[in-house]
Amino acid sequence: MKNHTNDNKATRKNVIGELTGRKPETCRVRFQKFLRLLGIAIGAFLVLLILVFIGIQTWPAFGAQGADFLRGVIGDQAVAGLEMDFNQAQDTIQKIKYQFGLDKPVAPWTISQASLQTLVATPTSIESATLTPAIQTPEPFQTTPVVISPAEPTNTPAPFSWPPVNLTSLGAAAGEGVWSAYIQDSQGYTVAYRTFLQPDPTRPYTLVAIVAIDLTRTRLHFVLGTIEPASPIATPDAATRSGAIPAPDRVPNVLLAAFNGGFKARHGEFGAMAGGVTALPPKDGLGTLAIYQSGRVGLGEWGAGMTLTPDMVAFRQNGPLVIQQGKVNPRIYDNSPQDWGYTVNDVSPTVRSGIGLSTDEKTLYYFCGPSLSMEALAQAMQAAGAWNAIQLDINNYWTLFVKFQPSGSKVIPEPLLPQLMVANVDRYLWNYSRDYFYITSTIK
Numbered sequence: 001m002k003n004h005t006n007d008n009k010a011t012r013k014n015v016i017g018e019l020t021g022r023k024p025e026t027c028r029v030r031f032q033k034f035l036r037l038l039g040i041a042i043g044a045f046l047v048l049l050i051l052v053f054i055g056i057q058t059w060p061a062f063g064a065q066g067a068d069f070l071r072g073v074i075g076d077q078a079v080a081g082l083e084m085d086f087n088q089a090q091d092t093i094q095k096i097k098y099q100f101g102l103d104k105p106v107a108p109w110t111i112s113q114a115s116l117q118t119l120v121a122t123p124t125s126i127e128s129a130t131l132t133p134a135i136q137t138p139e140p141f142q143t144t145p146v147v148i149s150p151a152e153p154t155n156t157p158a159p160f161s162w163p164p165v166n167l168t169s170l171g172a173a174a175g176e177g178v179w180s181a182y183i184q185d186s187q188g189y190t191v192a193y194r195t196f197l198q199p200d201p202t203r204p205y206t207l208v209a210i211v212a213i214d215l216t217r218t219r220l221h222f223v224l225g226t227i228e229p230a231s232p233i234a235t236p237d238a239a240t241r242s243g244a245i246p247a248p249d250r251v252p253n254v255l256l257a258a259f260n261g262g263f264k265a266r267h268g269e270f271g272a273m274a275g276g277v278t279a280l281p282p283k284d285g286l287g288t289l290a291i292y293q294s295g296r297v298g299l300g301e302w303g304a305g306m307t308l309t310p311d312m313v314a315f316r317q318n319g320p321l322v323i324q325q326g327k328v329n330p331r332i333y334d335n336s337p338q339d340w341g342y343t344v345n346d347v348s349p350t351v352r353s354g355i356g357l358s359t360d361e362k363t364l365y366y367f368c369g370p371s372l373s374m375e376a377l378a379q380a381m382q383a384a385g386a387w388n389a390i391q392l393d394i395n396n397y398w399t400l401f402v403k404f405q406p407s408g409s410k411v412i413p414e415p416l417l418p419q420l421m422v423a424n425v426d427r428y429l430w431n432y433s434r435d436y437f438y439i440t441s442t443i444k
Contacts, residue, residue, distance in 0.1 A: 098205055164212045167385075169197070173207065176195075179195045192212065195210050208368070211365065213364040219442055220297050222261070222316055223437070224243070224279050225261075245438055255439075259401040261392060285303060285304075321388055323386050350370075351395055352399070402425055
């Protein structure tokens with residue numbers, strides 16, 4: 001008896017072959033070839049992604065400039081999505097390394113025993129010994145928003161204390177919260193100390209570097225970049241936006257440090273002014289750092305006790321206050337890219353930086369670290385004792401703090417976090433395209 005089933009299959013194959021003009025064997029071979037080519041294409045794409053990942057790790061400028069280029073092609077939101085995926089991939093790799101014991105959190109710099117002994121001891125000078133250090137007990141890591149009451153009275157600022165008192169550790173890394181001498185003026189006086197904190201219990205590898213700067217012996221300056229913040233307002237001449245530190249300040253023992261500014265104009269059009277030139281007008285309700293002719297530095301909310309005054313020489317806004325009167329601003333939980341940077345979802349960790357001010361406006365704080373969510377940054381700011389604070393720029397390459405070491409007639413920039421801040425560390429010594437801050441000594 002014939003197998004009619006096989007006969008029917010053969011007939012169908014012959015019909016398909018006649019209709020397509022191809023033999024059944026040829027169709028199968030071509031389909032298999034297509035699958036092979038598809039597999040090669042997918043493999044090549046994965047290899048390309050790995051190479052891009054390695055390239056960004058090795059050359060941060062490559063990733064930064066590439067992201068800027070893509071923003072002009074596919075838009076901010078699309079690039080933010082790619083950055084979020086990249087950041088989360090990095091974070092996953094970090095978590096795996098720590099889970100398997102392949103890495104552990106260590107201090108980002110060497111902490112000497114002398115620093116431990118000096119800073120644990122009570123102040124030695126008669127003047128400082130009479131002062132009570134301003135210590136704010138850090139609140140637990142925030143998991144739910146805490147509403148800030150606008151009517152809540154401002155506490156009386158504590159007396160100025162220097163050096164700063166060691167902080168309560170938030171993690172388990174050795175040396176956490178211990179201040180060590182960092183920057184000295186020409187008389188050998190330490191005008192800046194540094195420490196670090198582990199603010200995120202879910203990411204023990206997240207270390208936030210903190211620099212405390214004595215504003216009684218230093219002065220803060222703000223520089224508009226040659227391009228950013230981009231301004232719709234025409235300036236009289238190029239000299240008003242040179243993007244350079246003035247020559248009298250760019251000399252040894254005068255220029256002490258410099259650090260990054262805020263977001264590009266397209267990411268919020270936050271107010272910015274320097275040297276009488278307003279790049280972007282200020283907006284009410286935003287956290288604002290202001291510099292005055294006397295050298296005083298203020299940090300608060302524009303329109304709520306802070307407005308433009310004749311003696312104000314510079315200001316920079318960069319979103320809402322992160323810390324407001326010592327408390328975490330609940331807006332950090334809204335995940336708004338307009339407020340906190342185009343990372344789509346602020347659960348996505350990235351390199352973040354920020355600036356804060358003590359209650360007496362005499363200690364300036366700079367914050368920076370990798371794998372930071374907004375909650376973790378806020379926790380570090382609050383634990384350090386910042387009364388008011390704002391976020392500055394985010395993502396690797398754009399975040400940079402350097403101190404300047406005298407070398408003959410020149411100054412040599414040294415990054416705060418050499419393992420993170422590796423590209424163009426001398427950028428603040430030439431006509432830089434982005435805005436930034438710098439610190440000078442008041443002692444000549």
